[in-house]
Structures are given as C-alpha cells and as structure tokens.
Amino acid sequence: MRIKKHPVLEFKRDKKITFTYNGKQIEAYQGETIAAALYAAGIRVLKASSKYDRPRGLFCAIGNCSSCHMVVDGIPNVKTCITKVKEGMVVQEEIGKGDLID
Amino acid sequence: MIETDILVIGGGPAGMTAALKAADNSAQVIIVEKYHQLGGQLIKQTHRFFGSKKEQAGIRGIEIAKKLTDRIKEHNNIKVLTEATAQGYYEDGILTVSQNNKVIKIKSKKLIIATGASEKMLSFKNNDLPGVYGAGAVQTLMNLYGILPGEKIVMVGAGNIGLIVTYQLLQAGVKVEAVIEASDKIGGYLVHASKIRRAGVPIYTNHSIKRAIGDRSVEAAEIVKLDNNWNEIKGTEKIIKADTICLAVGLRPLTDLLVQAGCEMAYIPELGGDVPLRDDNLKTTNNDIFVAGDTAGIEEATAAMLEGEIAGLKAVSEVGHLKNNIFSELKRLKDELKKLRSGPEGKVISQGIKKARGDSNAGKNRYTHLR
Numbered sequence: 001m002r003i004k005k006h007p008v009l010e011f012k013r014d015k016k017i018t019f020t021y022n023g024k025q026i027e028a029y030q031g032e033t034i035a036a037a038l039y040a041a042g043i044r045v046l047k048a049s050s051k052y053d054r055p056r057g058l059f060c061a062i063g064n065c066s067s068c069h070m071v072v073d074g075i076p077n078v079k080t081c082i083t084k085v086k087e088g089m090v091v092q093e094e095i096g097k098g099d100l101i102d
Numbered sequence: 103m104i105e106t107d108i109l110v111i112g113g114g115p116a117g118m119t120a121a122l123k124a125a126d127n128s129a130q131v132i133i134v135e136k137y138h139q140l141g142g143q144l145i146k147q148t149h150r151f152f153g154s155k156k157e158q159a160g161i162r163g164i165e166i167a168k169k170l171t172d173r174i175k176e177h178n179n180i181k182v183l184t185e186a187t188a189q190g191y192y193e194d195g196i197l198t199v200s201q202n203n204k205v206i207k208i209k210s211k212k213l214i215i216a217t218g219a220s221e222k223m224l225s226f227k228n229n230d231l232p233g234v235y236g237a238g239a240v241q242t243l244m245n246l247y248g249i250l251p252g253e254k255i256v257m258v259g260a261g262n263i264g265l266i267v268t269y270q271l272l273q274a275g276v277k278v279e280a281v282i283e284a285s286d287k288i289g290g291y292l293v294h295a296s297k298i299r300r301a302g303v304p305i306y307t308n309h310s311i312k313r314a315i316g317d318r319s320v321e322a323a324e325i326v327k328l329d330n331n332w333n334e335i336k337g338t339e340k341i342i343k344a345d346t347i348c349l350a351v352g353l354r355p356l357t358d359l360l361v362q363a364g365c366e367m368a369y370i371p372e373l374g375g376d377v378p379l380r381d382d383n384l385k386t387t388n389n390d391i392f393v394a395g396d397t398a399g400i401e402e403a404t405a406a407m408l409e410g411e412i413a414g415l416k417a418v419s420e421v422g423h424l425k426n427n428i429f430s431e432l433k434r435l436k437d438e439l440k441k442l443r444s445g446p447e448g449k450v451i452s453q454g455i456k457k458a459r460g461d462s463n464a465g466k467n468r469y470t471h472l473r
Contacts, residue, residue, distance in 0.1 A: 003248040007273050008148045008162070011248035036247040044232040044319045055318050057232025061239035062143075063136050063187075064220040064356065067230075075203075081242075082137055082185070 002040055019089040034080035034091055035061065035068050046070055046080060047094035070094050106132045106181075107421045108414070109197060109210035111188045111359060114142020115403040116395025116410035117216035118170040123414030124214075125179035127424050132208060133174070133182045134199050140174060140182065141167030142218055144403060146241040148273075149266050163403065164245075188217075191363040195390060212390050212417040215360055216410060219353035219374070219396035224258065227313035233320025237267045237350035244274050252346030256323040257281040258311050264350030265294035271348075272301050279342050282309040282325050284332060312339060314347055323347050353400045361471045365391055368468045372454025373399030379460045379468065382436065383416040384409055387470075392417050399458065401451055408439045 003011065014030040021038060028037030035046065035058055045055040046068050059067040063082035072078040073090050076098030080091070108124045110117045113135035125131045139145065147163025174180050186201035197213065199206045221236035223229065233252065237259070240251045255276055257268050260283035268278050281298065286307050288295045295305060308328045315322040327338035354375040361367055365378045366387040377399050378386045385392050392413040395406035412435050419428045443452050460468075 001250045001253075003244065003250060003274050005275075006248070009164075009245060009248070013248075032247050036243060036249055039243060039251075040247070040249045046232070049230065054230055055232055056230060057319065058235060058239050058243075059223075060221055060236050061242040065236075081239075084138060084185075 001042075017085065017087040019085055019087065019091060021091045022093055028085045030085075030087075032085060034070065034072065034078075034083050034085045034089070036081075037085045038080070038091070045093065048096070050097045053095075069098060071098065076100060103196070103207040103209055104132070105209045106130045107210065108132075108212050108214065108417055109134065109208055110214045110216060110414075111197075112142065112216035112218055112395070112397070113137075113140035113174075113182065113184075114216060114218050114395060114406070115144055115166070115170070116218075116397070116406040116413075117142070117214070118174060119407045119410035120214045120216060120392075120394055120414035120417070121180055121410075122170070122173060122177070123411045124418040125177050127415070127418040129179065129418045129421055131180045132210070133180065134186045134188050134197075134208075135182065135184050136187050138184050140171045140184070143238060143241075144170075146238070146245040147403075148245050148270060166403070166407075188359055191359065191391075210390075211421045212392065213363075214392045214394060214410075214413050214417055215363075215397055216393070216395045216406075216413075217356045217359060217397045219400055220356050221349065222352045222354055224311065224349055224351050226311050228316065229314060231314045231316050231320050232318070233316065233345055234314055234347045234349065237263050237348055240267055240346070240348050241270065244270065244276075250274060250276055251348070252320075252344070253277060254279050254344040255346045255348055256311070256325070256342055256344045257348045257350060259283060259350035259352070260288045260290060260295065260305055260307070261350060261352070262290035262294060264348075265290040265298060267348065267350060268298045268303060269294065269301075272298065272303070278303045279344050280325070281305045282311065283307045284310045284328055286330070310334070311347065315341065320345055320347055353396065355397050355399060357397060360386065360391070360393065360397070363388060363391060364471055365393075366460075366468055366470050368458065368460075370399070370454045370457050372450050373458060375400075377454075377458055379458055381459060383432070384413040385416065399451060399454055405439060405442055405451075408435055408442065411435050412439070 044057045059065045061081045068081045069077045071092040107129040108131045110121045110133045144163040144167035189198040243249045312324045312326045327335045360378045394409040394413040
C-alpha cells in the first residue's frame with residue numbers, strides 16, 4: 001500500500017510504467033526499485049531459499065543481505081532492492097541457486 | 103583504467119564528507135556508491151538529529167543528505183559512480199568495481215573505505231519469513247518510496263533506532279502493536295520512548311521474540327518474558343497478531359573490503375564487532391587505506407561525518423595537494439569528535455577506539471586475512 005499523506009514527507013511520484021512479475025502485469029513508478037514496486041503491489045515473497053525452498057522476501061533493502069535475489073530479464077541473482085524497475089522488465093521469482101544455464 | 107588521487111567507497115555521511123574535504127583541497131576524487139543516489143542511510147532519516155549543536159543537531163537526516171549531495175554534484179573535482187559495487191582491492195593499488203555488468207578498474211593514490219554497516223539478525227524460529235525486516239528496510243520502504251511495510255507491526259528492540267522507527271511508523275499511519283526489549287531497560291533516549299508511549303504503544307522490557315508465525319509471510323509474533331539471566335520464563339508466551347516484525351537489534355560494521363584488502367582487523371565489541379585497526383587519522387595498517395564512519399565502528403552520523411573529514415584531510419595531505427598547514431584543522435576536527443564522545447555512550451566508543459589503535463588489549467584479537 002502506498003502512503004498518500006505524511007506529516008513530514010512529500011512523495012513526488014514519477015511516471016507510471018509497467019513490468020511483469022511471473023508473467024503478471026504490475027504497475028510501478030519510474031525511479032523506484034523492483035522490490036519496492038513489488039511490495040507496493042502486495043507481493044512479499046521474492047524468491048525461494050536454495051536448500052529448503054522456503055519463501056524469502058526483503059530483509060535489509062540496501063543491497064547487503066541477498067534475501068531479495070530474483071531473475072530479472074533472464075539474469076539470476078539480481079539484487080532487486082537496489083535495482084531500479086524499468087518499463088517492460090521481466091521479473092521472476094528465483095528458485096534454487098539461480099543458474100545462468102537451464 | 104581510470105586514475106584518481108582519492109577513491110572513496112560508499113557515499114553515505116562519512117564518504118561524502120571525506121570526498122568533499124579532499125576535493126576542496128584540490129584533489130581529484132571518485133566516489134563509488136552501490137545505490138542509485140548518494141546519502142547512505144541519511145536519505146531515510148526523517149527525524150531531527152541529536153548530538154553536537156555545531157554539527158547539524160536539530161536538522162533532519164534527509165536535509166543533511168541533500169545539502170551534502172548538492173555540494174558534491176556541483177564540485178568539479180568529484181566524480182560519482184552510482185549503482186556501482188566495489189569488488190576488491192589489489193596490491194598494485196587498483197580497485198575493481200562492477201557497474202552495469204561491466205568491470206571498471208580504478209587506480210588511486212589513497213583509498214577511503216566508508217561502507218557503513220549492516221543490520222544484525224536475531225535467532226528465532228521462522229526468522230526468514232517474509233515480513234521479518236530490519237529497521238532500515240522498513241525506513242527505506244516507508245520514507246524513501248512511500249510504501250507501507252505492513253499494517254500491524256511488532257518492533258523488536260527499544261534502542262534509539264527501534265524507538266525512532268516506531269515513531270516514524272506511527273507518522274505513516276501504521277499500527278505498532280508493541281515494542282519489545284530483551285534487557286530490563288529502554289536503551290534509547292527517554293524522550294523518544296515517551297513520545298511513542300503517549301501514542302499508546304506499549305513497551306515491554308524483559309521480553310524477547312520466540313517465533314514468527316505464518317505460512318508464506320508473517321501473520322503473528324510469539325513473544326516471551328525473560329528472567330534476569332535472559333532465560334525464557336515458561337508460561338509467559340503471548341501471541342500478537344501482526345503482519346510485520348521489525349528488528350532493531352543493532353548494526354555491525356561492513357568490513358569485507360577491508361578484510362579482503364589485507365588490513366589488520368580486531369574484534370572489538372565496543373565498536374560493534376570486527377573493525378580495522380587504525381591510527382587517530384583513521385589510517386588503517388595499510389599506508390594507502392583510510393576508514394571512516396560505521397565501517398570503523400558503530401556510532402551515529404555526526405561522528406561519521408567528522409571521521410570522514412579527518413580521513414579526507416589526512417589523505418589529501420599525503421597526495422601532496424595541500425597548500426596550507428593541516429595540523430590546526432585536523433586538531434579542530436579531532437577536538438570536536440572528542441567533545442561529541444564525552445557522554446556515556448561516547449565513553450564506551452572511546453574505549454573501543456583505544457583498542458582499535460592497537461595500544462592496549464586488541465593484540466590477542468587481531469587477525470589479517472591470509473593472502
């Protein structure tokens with residue numbers, strides 16, 4: 001959910017764009033990260049843990065912890081918390097270790 | 103390959119002041135920043151700063167970030183690489199950086215590492231469930247992107263970060279069900295604690311989190327009372343419905359690059375964990391590597407900015423760009439830092455720093471990465 005009114009901050013939202021998450025169309029604002037856009041759309045699970053297949057989401061949101069790795073435009077292990085979302089981007093939940101070769 | 107006088111890793115408060123100090127003294131400076139904008143954690147700090155009156159007290163973190171970022175952008179001597187990650191530092195003084203899936207090599211005369219800190223994790227059942235977030239992540243979502251982290255939150259930790267982020271959550275319209283704190287005292291300033299208590303948020307001291315409950319994401323938190331030895335008291339478990347568990351249980355220095363570069367390190371609990379040994383100019387055991395900010399020891403942004411200035415000034419003096427005598431300015435900065443550390447928390451930090459200078463008991467905890 002997006003904050004509309006805040007006592008200290010004013011959120012200037014950029015142009016609206018769309019990208020896909022697991023084949024589904026998602027709306028986002030230009031300038032925000034992939035993880036933030038997914039979160040705003042109510043998506044909390046970003047990947048499955050490589051050994052026990054447990055759901056994983058954001059943890060640090062500043063590119064330190066690797067909990068938000070996803071497959072972006074075919075490239076695995078992209079830190080979605082520090083990567084900006086772009087028009088037409090294809091984002092997928094990451095399963096396993098994120099191999100480059102199928 | 104790019105060449106520069108001074109290379110700064112990390113564009114947070116310490117890195118920004120270090121870069122400005124060096125550039126103001128006519129050195130060529132490059133800043134490598136992982137994120138797409140400068141400012142580090144300041145860009146999400148909507149609260150007004152405590153600390154030294156001279157050093158930005160009463161100003162919000164976001165305003166300090168903007169001021170420093172604007173100055174850097176206008177500076178002809180500073181080049182900023184954003185969305186760029188430092189990979190490794192090599193014997194010949196070359197640092198490799200990854201940006202846009204490409205590797206860039208940068209050779210510098212002096213390197214200033216200001217990579218900040220990472221949030222600590224807490225061990226409890228299901229702590230990997232989506233919905234368990236570090237306090238910084240909650241601030242990022244909420245204050246940077248204007249996205250609510252959840253609807254009902256349990257905050258773990260009543261230090262200053264836990265209290266301040268709780269207040270920020272309330273400002274954003276989120277319901278904070280409880281703040282729990284394992285020790286018997288509220289660690290943060292009481293003025294912050296009073297503010298959130300007045301808003302109706304209970305603070306439970308002597309309580310810890312036992313487990314997160316939920317299938318694909320957090321649905322509730324089970325908390326438990328602790329005795330004086332921090333053991334769980336059976337039968338005191340309580341389940342709080344919440345979709346988010348926020349951990350504000352401290353930070354640890356992010357020192358990977360220093361370790362890899364072969365700087366001598368030591369485990370110093372007063373500074374938050376493993377930190378590089380350094381002298382009072384923030385120079386590490388490598389003559390060409392300086393450190394500043396949380397990377398050198400967990401403190402707050404005011405201290406980080408002063409450390410950045412000291413490291414930047416000393417580094418620039420060693421590449422031969424300095425026209426004036428630096429001693430009086432260095433002394434002034436060090437005196438200010440000393441004043442800042444005169445409180446009770448500052449005393450602990452000063453003890454840690456003494457150890458990090460290698461002149462007391464750090465000896466037995468020292469180590470260097472084998473190359």
